[in-house]
Amino acid sequence: MLLRCVPQCISGRVHHLLRSTYRPLHYGTACSAAEAFPQMRRSVTEDLMRQEQTVPSAEPVIAPVSSSPEDMLKHPDYFNVRKLFTTKDLFQAGVHLGHMEGTLNDRMRQFIFGKRFNQLVIDLDQTAEYLRDALNVLSHIVYRGGIVLFVCRHRQNGYLVEQMAIEAGEYSHTRYWRGGILTNSTAVFQSVTRLPDLLVFFSTQNSVLEQHLAVDQAALMNIPTIGIVDTNCNPNLITYPIPGNDDSPATVAFYCYLFKTAVLNAKKKKKEDDAREQRAQ
Amino acid sequence: MAESRLLKLGTIFSRVNGLIRGGRMKFEDRPLWYDVYEAFPPKLPPVFDRAPVMKEINDIMYPEDIIRAEFFKRYTSPGVMNLVSPAGHTLSQRFVETYFEVAKDANVPRDQLFERTASRMQAQGTVLQSIAQLKEKSARIAEAANASAGASLSGRGMAGADERIQDFVPQSPLR
Amino acid sequence: MSELAKGVRWTTSHLRLLLDQATRYAGPSRTSWKGYRGVSSVSGSPRMSSNSPSDANAPRKLSGAAVSEFVKNAHLNEADPKVKVNRAMRSYLERAQAHNMFMKQQQQDFEICRRHLANMMGEDVETFSQEDIDDSIRYLLPSNLFSRRSRPLMKPPQEVFPQEKEAQFGIDGRPFRSLFYTGLPNYYQVLYDAANWTRQLDDLEDERVRKGKVPPEKQIDLTGTAWKSKDEMSKMLLEKISDHDYRRFVLTMERLLRHPYAYRVEEFIKKYRQVLIAETKDLAPPVPKKDDSGKSYAESHATKKSCHAWVTLKQGTGKYDINGQDLLFFPRVQDRTQVMFPLQFLNKLYDFDVIARAEFGGNSSKAQAIREGISRCLTAFVTSEELELMRQAGLLTHDKRVKERKKYAYTGARSKPQWRKR
Numbered sequence: 001m002l003l004r005c006v007p008q009c010i011s012g013r014v015h016h017l018l019r020s021t022y023r024p025l026h027y028g029t030a031c032s033a034a035e036a037f038p039q040m041r042r043s044v045t046e047d048l049m050r051q052e053q054t055v056p057s058a059e060p061v062i063a064p065v066s067s068s069p070e071d072m073l074k075h076p077d078y079f080n081v082r083k084l085f086t087t088k089d090l091f092q093a094g095v096h097l098g099h100m101e102g103t104l105n106d107r108m109r110q111f112i113f114g115k116r117f118n119q120l121v122i123d124l125d126q127t128a129e130y131l132r133d134a135l136n137v138l139s140h141i142v143y144r145g146g147i148v149l150f151v152c153r154h155r156q157n158g159y160l161v162e163q164m165a166i167e168a169g170e171y172s173h174t175r176y177w178r179g180g181i182l183t184n185s186t187a188v189f190q191s192v193t194r195l196p197d198l199l200v201f202f203s204t205q206n207s208v209l210e211q212h213l214a215v216d217q218a219a220l221m222n223i224p225t226i227g228i229v230d231t232n233c234n235p236n237l238i239t240y241p242i243p244g245n246d247d248s249p250a251t252v253a254f255y256c257y258l259f260k261t262a263v264l265n266a267k268k269k270k271k272e273d274d275a276r277e278q279r280a281q
Numbered sequence: 282m283a284e285s286r287l288l289k290l291g292t293i294f295s296r297v298n299g300l301i302r303g304g305r306m307k308f309e310d311r312p313l314w315y316d317v318y319e320a321f322p323p324k325l326p327p328v329f330d331r332a333p334v335m336k337e338i339n340d341i342m343y344p345e346d347i348i349r350a351e352f353f354k355r356y357t358s359p360g361v362m363n364l365v366s367p368a369g370h371t372l373s374q375r376f377v378e379t380y381f382e383v384a385k386d387a388n389v390p391r392d393q394l395f396e397r398t399a400s401r402m403q404a405q406g407t408v409l410q411s412i413a414q415l416k417e418k419s420a421r422i423a424e425a426a427n428a429s430a431g432a433s434l435s436g437r438g439m440a441g442a443d444e445r446i447q448d449f450v451p452q453s454p455l456r
Numbered sequence: 457m458s459e460l461a462k463g464v465r466w467t468t469s470h471l472r473l474l475l476d477q478a479t480r481y482a483g484p485s486r487t488s489w490k491g492y493r494g495v496s497s498v499s500g501s502p503r504m505s506s507n508s509p510s511d512a513n514a515p516r517k518l519s520g521a522a523v524s525e526f527v528k529n530a531h532l533n534e535a536d537p538k539v540k541v542n543r544a545m546r547s548y549l550e551r552a553q554a555h556n557m558f559m560k561q562q563q564q565d566f567e568i569c570r571r572h573l574a575n576m577m578g579e580d581v582e583t584f585s586q587e588d589i590d591d592s593i594r595y596l597l598p599s600n601l602f603s604r605r606s607r608p609l610m611k612p613p614q615e616v617f618p619q620e621k622e623a624q625f626g627i628d629g630r631p632f633r634s635l636f637y638t639g640l641p642n643y644y645q646v647l648y649d650a651a652n653w654t655r656q657l658d659d660l661e662d663e664r665v666r667k668g669k670v671p672p673e674k675q676i677d678l679t680g681t682a683w684k685s686k687d688e689m690s691k692m693l694l695e696k697i698s699d700h701d702y703r704r705f706v707l708t709m710e711r712l713l714r715h716p717y718a719y720r721v722e723e724f725i726k727k728y729r730q731v732l733i734a735e736t737k738d739l740a741p742p743v744p745k746k747d748d749s750g751k752s753y754a755e756s757h758a759t760k761k762s763c764h765a766w767v768t769l770k771q772g773t774g775k776y777d778i779n780g781q782d783l784l785f786f787p788r789v790q791d792r793t794q795v796m797f798p799l800q801f802l803n804k805l806y807d808f809d810v811i812a813r814a815e816f817g818g819n820s821s822k823a824q825a826i827r828e829g830i831s832r833c834l835t836a837f838v839t840s841e842e843l844e845l846m847r848q849a850g851l852l853t854h855d856k857r858v859k860e861r862k863k864y865a866y867t868g869a870r871s872k873p874q875w876r877k878r
Contacts, residue, residue: 069316073316073317073319073320073321074320101338104338106333106335107331107333109333109334109335109336109338110333110334110336112336112338113341114338114339114340114341115338115339115340115341116340116341120338121341129324130324133321133323133324136321137314137317137318137321140317140320140321141313141314141317144313144317145313145628145630146313146314147629147630147631149637159648159651159652159655162634162635162648163648163652165634166634169634170634171631171634171635171636171637172634172635172637173635173637173638175638175640175644178639181637181639183286188639189624189639191544191547191548191551191624192543192544192546192547192548193544193625193629193631194542194543194544194625194628194629194630194631196637197312197313197314198314216288219288219293219327219329220286220287220288221286222293222296222297222312223293223314224293224314224318225327235325236327236328236329236330236331237288237327237329238327239292239293239318239323239327240323240327241323241325241327
């Protein structure tokens with residue numbers, strides 16, 4: 001298992017390097033080292049700031065739309081999930097930290113920003129976009145009364161995910177995945193059972209080397225999936241993949257906050273819309 | 282519920298669409314996510330055998346890396362750091378900052394930047410300990426420790442100490 | 457049946473009839489129960505829909521949250537055709553109805569059977585209790601089967617058939633429990649709660665450490681208790697727990713227990729402990745009596761294999777009377793030492809006379825039965841410390857082992873005839 005931590009716990013030089021980016025420092029471009037090595041990039045801070053600029057800073061104006069299902073879906077961001085986080089939040093939560101280069105899954109190549117001393121760094125620009133899409137879809141499905149099942153097979157983070165699911169009023173599965181939960185549910189639960197309408201993976205891996213069984217089985221049962229895919233994962237079968245660090249507790253806590261807020265917001269919105277509809281009648 | 286139970290062909294949407302078109306599933310019975318997927322399709326089609334984009338992965342390097350590397354080559358580790366508190370700067374970080382400040386002055390010869398930085402930091406009261414100095418210091422400490430140990434031994438009588446030391450000489454099994 | 461009711465003489469056919477009735481509640485019906493579950497859950501006719509709230513049978517026997525949820529939504533269901541009863545709930549309601557009907561039928565059958573049995577035994581039908589049923593079954597259908605579970609029995613259907621789990625989900629099919637999809641929601645809830653407590657106590661400890669406080673020396677008193685066994689847990693949680701699951705449970709709870717502030721969650725921990733019954737508490741020492749000459753004596757009865765021994769221990773000088781003879785009744789020295797051991801153990805060989813009658817069994821059985829009888833009698837004359845010593849020496853533990861029966865085609869209970877390759 002590759003040990004990784006959030007930047008605050010990283011020891012040694014990597015810590016120095018990453019840590020320097022926390023401060024809004026501009027280094028002069030007219031420095032000797034940069035002149036000596038013109039192929040070198042600007043500092044991480046500048047990269048980060050550049051990334052932030054690419055994120056639309058002005059929120060799209062949310063026109064008041066009717067809450068009819070058709071109008072809702074026409075709206076690009078009905079639940080306003082764009083406001084939930086910024087790229088900087090992602091960085092500070094350590095979402096950009098990937099595994100060592102040797103464990104890279106080629107299918108994740110397109111989401112990678114670069115490597116720093118052999119440790120892969122995930123492109124947060126892309127992560128932000130994918131994450132916003134995923135949160136939007138999650139909100140829509142929750143709004144329609146769908147069942148969301150949060151899956152995480154990471155021992156350390158299981159408790160967090162279970163707690164979040166309870167608080168969000170949704171479902172979690174952080175334990176050993178018994179075969180047939182989705183594919184043979186009538187036998188497993190000994191009665192006809194309503195299956196979840198969306199699976200959210202906090203980690204798509206079952207162990208370091210194996211993919212979680214539920215990824216395949218959700219695809220078999222035509223259940224859409226949202227998944228945090230780290231640099232060693234296969235994002236192909238995940239309907240809405242989110243490239244990002246899936247190991248650090250602080251990062252998982254950040255995802256938990258996002259998903260929980262999105263779910264609760266959608267439920268609140270549903271209640272409000274229902275109340276408005278009743279008043280109109 | 283009608284199911285296709287296919288994994289490797291198409292996406293979940295195309296498979297459900299196929300069921301609807303083929304009359305195995307009524308449009309009214311479509312899954313709850315169907316409309317959402319249609320309105321917000323994923324950026325990449327979630328198909329089993331999507332080919333990877335073979336993008337080159339570059340090293341991320343910064344100007345200060347060189348300075349820092351040089352710093353650590355010459356000077357020792359900055360000692361105890363508080364990793365919990367995000368405030369405060371580490372020694373190497375302060376060195377890098379000073380370096381850039383020094384570099385702003387165009388009058389300073391480019392090959393003397395490092396030495397100038399070091400002297401400026403020392404002038405500001407920062408102790409920069411070179412590796413040679415550290416070695417010397419640790420040797421001094423070891424010597425002092427030996428001396429004190431010897432003193433305590435001599436206090437008890439050297440003859441006894443010799444015997445005691447003899448006890449600790451490892452005996453080779455071959456001898 | 458009517459003949460039985462009139463109380464005519466019993467014939468073998470009557471007995472067979474009774475046996476039929478009885479066994480419907482015992483062993484064989486368990487398999488039929490399995491079949492019943494399978495049939496109802498898989499091929500329950502969809503037309504037998506019970507989603508109309510006026511269906512009296514279905515909702516009445518549903519309990520707890522499922523009922524309230526159902527009743528709450530029932531009127532809504534009628535008024536608003538938009539609210540759809542989920543397929544899962546519909547299926548559950550069908551199954552619950554079938555189960556209730558099945559149980560009702562079984563209850564009726566049991567009642568009829570009970571009345572017939574009372575008539576056969578010539579007892580009052582109205583006051584014929586479950587103990588009477590058990591007695592008469594034992595009398596009418598004597599069984600020597602080794603396993604008690606295999607012997608015929610007649611119990612109320614509620615005791616024989618497992619309770620149907622109530623619905624785990626609401627009218628829209630959404631499960632009530634957040635951990636429902638794990639398949640073992642109750643079990644994993646316990647683990648979650650334990651982890652939750654551990655974290656809360658950790659927080660508490662951190663806060664105390666920051667204030668410079670040391671945890672008090674308080675500890676939960678767990679003497680005489682142990683973690684609930686795997687079976688106990690399964691029964692408590694209504695879920696089948698594997699060995700692995702159980703080990704994980706114990707690990708988690710042990711970890712919580714080791715926490716310096718664990719005493720704050722005593723209630724939670726004690727829920728999963730069971731009391732170990734001390735064996736000495738079970739032993740009621742016989743009350744010493746006085747004979748004509750004023751000597752105290754105690755009597756007891758003990759068994760070993762098929763042997764029964766009736767022992768009287770009287771204050772005296774160390775004489776033995778075993779079936780009218782002295783210790784030499786036993787030809788082997790080993791048996792004699794067996795008989796003498798309890799008194800020798802407490803150094804009271806010359807303080808008591810032993811009068812014993814042992815019947816059936818062989819010499820060893822007799823000796824051991826008498827030994828147990830003497831030990832039991834001795835408990836009337838000893839101090840509590842000596843009693844504890846005797847218990848630890850195993851003198852008060854009944855040896856319940858019996859000979860295993862010989863099996864057909866074998867030369868003994870397990871030994872097989874010598875095998876030779878053709």
